[in-house]
Structures are given as structure tokens and as C-alpha cells.
Amino acid sequence: MSLKSVQELEEEHLLGTYNRYSILVDRGRGPYLVDRSHKRYLDLLSGIGVNILGHNHPRIVRLLRKQIKRPLHVSNLMYHEYAGRLAQRLCAISGLDKAFFTNSGAESVEGALKFARLFANSGRGGPRKRRVLALEGSFHGRTMGALSATHPVRYRDAFEPLVPGFDFVGFDDVEDLERRFSDDVAAVILEAVQGEGGVRPISDAFYRRARELTRAAGAALIADEIQCGLGRTGRWFGFERCLPPGSVYADRPDLIAIAKPLAGGIPMGAVLLKAAVADPIRAGIHGTTFGGGPLACRVALEVLKIVEEERLLDHARDVGSYFEQRLEELLVLPAATEVRGDGLMLALELGVAARPVVERLIAAGFIANSTRNTVLRFLPPLIIRKKQVDRFIAALRAELEKE
Ligand SMILES: Cc1ncc(COP(=O)(O)O)c(C=O)c1O
Numbered sequence: 001m002s003l004k005s006v007q008e009l010e011e012e013h014l015l016g017t018y019n020r021y022s023i024l025v026d027r028g029r030g031p032y033l034v035d036r037s038h039k040r041y042l043d044l045l046s047g048i049g050v051n052i053l054g055h056n057h058p059r060i061v062r063l064l065r066k067q068i069k070r071p072l073h074v075s076n077l078m079y080h081e082y083a084g085r086l087a088q089r090l091c092a093i094s095g096l097d098k099a100f101f102t103n104s105g106a107e108s109v110e111g112a113l114k115f116a117r118l119f120a121n122s123g124r125g126g127p128r129k130r131r132v133l134a135l136e137g138s139f140h141g142r143t144m145g146a147l148s149a150t151h152p153v154r155y156r157d158a159f160e161p162l163v164p165g166f167d168f169v170g171f172d173d174v175e176d177l178e179r180r181f182s183d184d185v186a187a188v189i190l191e192a193v194q195g196e197g198g199v200r201p202i203s204d205a206f207y208r209r210a211r212e213l214t215r216a217a218g219a220a221l222i223a224d225e226i227q228c229g230l231g232r233t234g235r236w237f238g239f240e241r242c243l244p245p246g247s248v249y250a251d252r253p254d255l256i257a258i259a260k261p262l263a264g265g266i267p268m269g270a271v272l273l274k275a276a277v278a279d280p281i282r283a284g285i286h287g288t289t290f291g292g293g294p295l296a297c298r299v300a301l302e303v304l305k306i307v308e309e310e311r312l313l314d315h316a317r318d319v320g321s322y323f324e325q326r327l328e329e330l331l332v333l334p335a336a337t338e339v340r341g342d343g344l345m346l347a348l349e350l351g352v353a354a355r356p357v358v359e360r361l362i363a364a365g366f367i368a369n370s371t372r373n374t375v376l377r378f379l380p381p382l383i384i385r386k387k388q389v390d391r392f393i394a395a396l397r398a399e400l401e402k403e
Pocket residue numbers: 104105106107109139140141142191195196224225226227228259260
């Protein structure tokens with residue numbers, strides 16, 4: 001099928017919720033995608049932060065071949081050998097105590113919000129804790145609960161009324177957080193680096209104050225690590241950057257929501273919980289049919305193993321700071337105004353609309369992305385090399401010089 005016929009078919013039958021690039025993907029290898037006309041693209045988006053190992057990592061392909069011969073789904077009424085092992089591994093890297101498996105980011109956020117309200121109301125006395133504080137600019141997903149914690153009006157407007165009890169704090173504004181915080185807050189939810197919000201890292205001071213206030217009030221701190229977690233920033237989790245020196249268990253969030261890269265492109269997410277949050281949760285109180293199946297869990301175990309064995313956290317930090325420095329060189333151009341980010345989660349703020357630049361980069365063989373109209377966002381696979389960054393920077397410079 002040609003790109004044109006695929007486009008026509010989709011236009012007729014597929015709900016038009018997505019604004020696709022004109023690329024008909026055929027195959028991929030490492031940081032490259034190849035389309036039907038054999039054009040090769042350097043992928044600086046990784047399926048919006050999913051493909052941290054690039055495309056078709058040989059170890060994942062081998063493992064899928066093996067696992068595909070075994071039952072694909074067994075339901076959560078039976079055991080298989082990988083769920084417990086994956087939960088153990090996720091607890092080890094996060095320092096938390098329990099895991100609950102989901103199928104997407106929004107579902108991880110939903111679970112985290114429910115668990116947080118349950119936890120905050122499981123103590124005795126005090127006011128009923130209903131409120132959830134989120135940050136201006138936040139994006140937590142499209143389901144009703146996650147959407148209620150999502151700030152930009154354009155995502156929410158058509159779907160009001162949303163879940164009651166959600167309130168927004170100025171981005172990284174400690175004073176506003178203190179002003180809005182009260183005894184009836186059940187949770188504060190934050191992204192250590194806002195993704196859709198334009199790749200904006202929060203400060204250590206904001207994270208630590210949110211941690212102090214929630215701990216003192218018996219409320220939960222939820223870290224939404226769906227985009228910035230699992231190696232993206234060169235650490236397992238984005239919030240680790242905000243922890244005080246010599247940090248202890250109490251400094252970590254009570255709940256962590258993860259998804260995107262967890263199972264290397266197989267849909268999967270998880271909520272990680274501290275023991276105190278997990279304590280009141282009993283069988284039947286929450287669940288999902290597909291969550292934590294054998295295929296997804298086995299692949300996720302392999303993804304985490306590859307990140308560790310190929311030392312991809314160190315690599316992401318190293319190439320990430322190189323990429324950032326190369327982006328900063330572009331600030332001499334009138335069209336480029338600011339570089340932001342952490343590790344391999346980076347953005348170049350433009351003084352002009354970003355989407356046309358993205359279109360021209362695609363034509364030149366580079367897949368990037370724009371968010372918030374004027375932000376070029378880069379979420380390359382963690383395996384990207386400095387030479388590839390150099391090639392991209394040269395192409396980006398050429399495009400920005402045209403502005
Ligand atoms: C920080 C954050 N939270 C939640 C979500 C929602 O994840 P999903 O699209 O898998 O539901 C996203 C997706 O981009 C995200 O970036």
C-alpha cells in the first residue's frame with residue numbers, strides 16, 4: 001500500500017484524533033526508521049519516549065520469538081513467573097516496596113490517584129482528604145481522573161465536568177504550593193520534568209517542599225515518571241535529581257507512575273507504591289484485565305536488564321549533556337531562544353512556530369517533535385551516539401538559519 005492509499009483509508013474509517021506525519025513506517029533498526037520508499041530517518045522522538053533501546057533491539061527480538069510460543073495472556077487469576085520478578089526489579093530501582101501493573105500511562109495515573117486517596121483517608125480522624133494538587137502546565141493523560149490533573153484548557157474544556165477536587169499550583173511556585181496546601185489535600189502530583197508542558201524541569205526546592213508538606217499532612221506525593229522516568233534523564237527516575245544529598249527512603253515519592261518505555265514498545269505501565277500506601281489495599285479494590293501479562297512482564301525485565309548491562313544511564317547522561325551543549329550553540333541564531341531539559345529529554349524553545357521546522361526536519365530525514373507551539377522536543381533513544389547528534393545539529397542549524 002502506498003502512503004496515499006493508507007492516508008485515504010484512515011481518513012475514511014479511523015477517528016481523526018491524531019495529526020500524523022506523512023511517513024509510512026516500514027522497518028527500524030537502532031535509532032533509525034525506514035519508510036516504504038526506503039527513506040531513512042534518524043529518530044529523535046522514539047515513539048514519544050517509548051523506544052529507549054531504539055528499534056528492534058536484537059535481544060528483544062530474540063526474546064519475543066521465544067515468548068510468543070507460550071500463552072500470551074493468562075489473566076490475573078493465575079500466576080506466571082515474570083510478574084513477581086519484574087515487581088522485585090522495579091522496587092529495587094525505585095526504592096519503593098510494591099508494584100501494580102497497568103497498560104498505559106493514563107491508567108498508571110488513575111491507579112496512583114485512587115491509591116493516594118485511599119491512603120490519605122485510611123488514617124484516623126482529621127478532615128476527609130479529597131483534594132489533589134497538580135501543577136500548571138502538567139499533562140497526566142486523557143482518562144477522566146488523569147485529565148482532571150492535566151492543566152491546559154485545550155485538553156479539558158470539551159469534557160467538563162471532570163473529577164472534583166483537583167486544583168492547580170503555579171509551575172514551580174513554592175509560595176503558591178504553600179498557599180494552596182491544606183489538611184484536606186490527599187495528594188500532590190508532579191512531573192520532575194514536564195514533558196508535554198514544554199520540557200520544564202521543576203526545582204529541587206519545589207520537590208522538597210511538596211515532599212515535606214505531604215509527609216506532614218499524611219498526604220501522598222505522586223511522581224508522574226511516565227515521560228521522564230526509566231532512564232530518560234540519565235537516572236532511573238527524574239525525581240532523583242531533586243533528592244537532597246544523602247537522601248533516605250522518606251525523601252522518595254509515595255507513589256510513582258511509569259509506562260512509556262517500560263516494555264520496549266509493548267503497551268505496559270505500572271504504579272510503584274511505598275509500603276504505607278500499599279497497606280490498606282486488598283484484593284478486589286482495583287484491577288485490570290491485561291495488566292502484568294507474561295509477554296509484557298518478560299519483555300520489561302529484558303529492557304531493564306539491557307539498560308543496565310549496556311550502561312545506558314551513563315550513556316544518556318553523557319550524550320545528553322553533549323546534545324544540550326550542541327543545542328546551546330544554536331542560541332546565536334535569532335530563531336532559537338532557550339535550551340531546557342535533563343539527560344536525553346531536551347527542548348529548544350523557538351521564537352517562531354515549531355511545527356513547520358519539524359516538517360522540514362522530517363523532509364531532511366530527522367524525526368523530531370513540537371509541543372506548546374514553539375518548543376522543539378527531543379526524546380531520542382538512549383542508544384543515540386554523539387556522531388548522530390552532530391548530524392542532526394547540522395541539519396537543525398540549516399533549518400533554523402532559514403527562519
Ligand atoms: C507525563 C505523562 N503522564 C501521562 C501520560 C499519559 O500516558 P498514555 O498516553 O500512555 O496514557 C503521558 C503521555 O504523554 C505523559 O507524558
